[in-house]
Amino acid sequence: MTVRPLMRTPLHAANAALHARFTAFAGHDMPLHYDQGILAEHRWTRSHAGLFDISHMGVAVLTLNRPTGDPVADDLAVATALEALVPGDLRGLSRGRQRYTMLLNGAGGVIDDLMVVRVGPPGSLHLVVNASAKARDYALIGRTLAGVASLTPLTDQVLLALQGPEAAGALGLILPQATTLAFMDAGFQRFGPAQLLISRSGYTGEDGFEILAPASVAGALWAQLLDDPRVKPIGLGARDSLRLEAGLPLYGQDLDESVSPVEAGLRFVVSASRLHAGDMPGADRLKRELAEGPRRVRVGLRVHGAPARADAPITSGGQIIGRVTSGAFSPTLGAPIALGFVPPDLATPGVELSVLVRERPQPATVVPLPFVPHRYVRQA
């Protein structure tokens, strides 16, 4: 049996120097937390600025095989090509903007969730996909769009996230133009000899930025950001508890190929006009779910007692009626929270259910999402 070694990001040595406790995630050796520990890192991000190395994620550029040279036509063509796989409106995605969407299978189930960014040369789109799904995503996109567009995974890059109420202040000292971005804007900015791709977005619910940088300047960028007393390094442990508090789904737990965007409570990703035209994978199911309601709905639960974790059964009146998909202790709320699927008639905030933890029922109350309000800066 051959054991493949874990992949390291370009910042591995820098993370080790900061005493990162590493964990295996999606084939990568990633910081789970640093000296502060998960709870302190979580709280720091919500009150100051947390810096995350998320270079394990997949970043790729989709380009037309035969651009015409007409920017409007080329932008339209590459968006149209990718729309074959997603329910969102990509043709209407403006230059300098990013959109959250999903790759859907023919049954309307989610293959992966991703960001699509309109920056760079006409006829191209940047994609940011989950580490756990990137090989599969790239193969699917390559196969489906063959002959029209090609996908080039980017290498020798780092992807950083800077998140929290002081993120803009800290980033603005290094990259003044970054703070002119509003939520879901994206653009290139110069840092020394390099061009960085920056978006105002993240996975914590806080204001923040995601930064794609060549590995050659990664060390300098990382060090400069950490020089700011408002910024501390944060690992994947807190990244997970932060996104859970923000009600954001994790692919592989809250989303999988059986789950539709409507079931996931993410119907905003489905373009109404494209659905009306039947122009997306799984259109029949999505139309039916939007008209009649889905069989199950993702809800937030406030759990009373021990934390409920993924796969814990949810019961009502002694019957198992659903399943927890993500669960953990919420540092901000000081209580366990969970995401899970329940039948639509039990999906109203205030409904009292139970979750089985170590086979014992514990009370759980349906609560609105997000658990902790988002603080996106929609106008810079």
Place this chain on the structure above:
Amino acid sequence: MRFTKDHEWITVKDGVATTGITAYAAGQLGDIVFVELPTIGKALKPGDGLAVVESVKAASDVYAPVAGEVLEINGDLAEYPELINQDPEGAAWIARLRLSDVSQIDALMDRAGYDAWLEER
């Protein structure tokens, strides 16, 4: 103080044992957010589940180091689970047991043995 390979510690006085998890285990688990304590009167064999200690991301089982009956549980852990990170081998004891057979303690590692065993693994 004696130690198990599952990172429990145990001390004995007048036939009553006090047990908890070691500083090494607490360090490995990270921030503790919840402790599930046993019920008083529960009878345990060595290796039976004694408690569950939960960190932000996962639950870990704590096992009974020796046979005994639960006499007392540390109520402080219900309110302050983080006590385990602060003083795992002192104030954050988990349970006190009436021992069926005090000699079972002798078979466990002492501090030097536990430290050496940690070094080697």
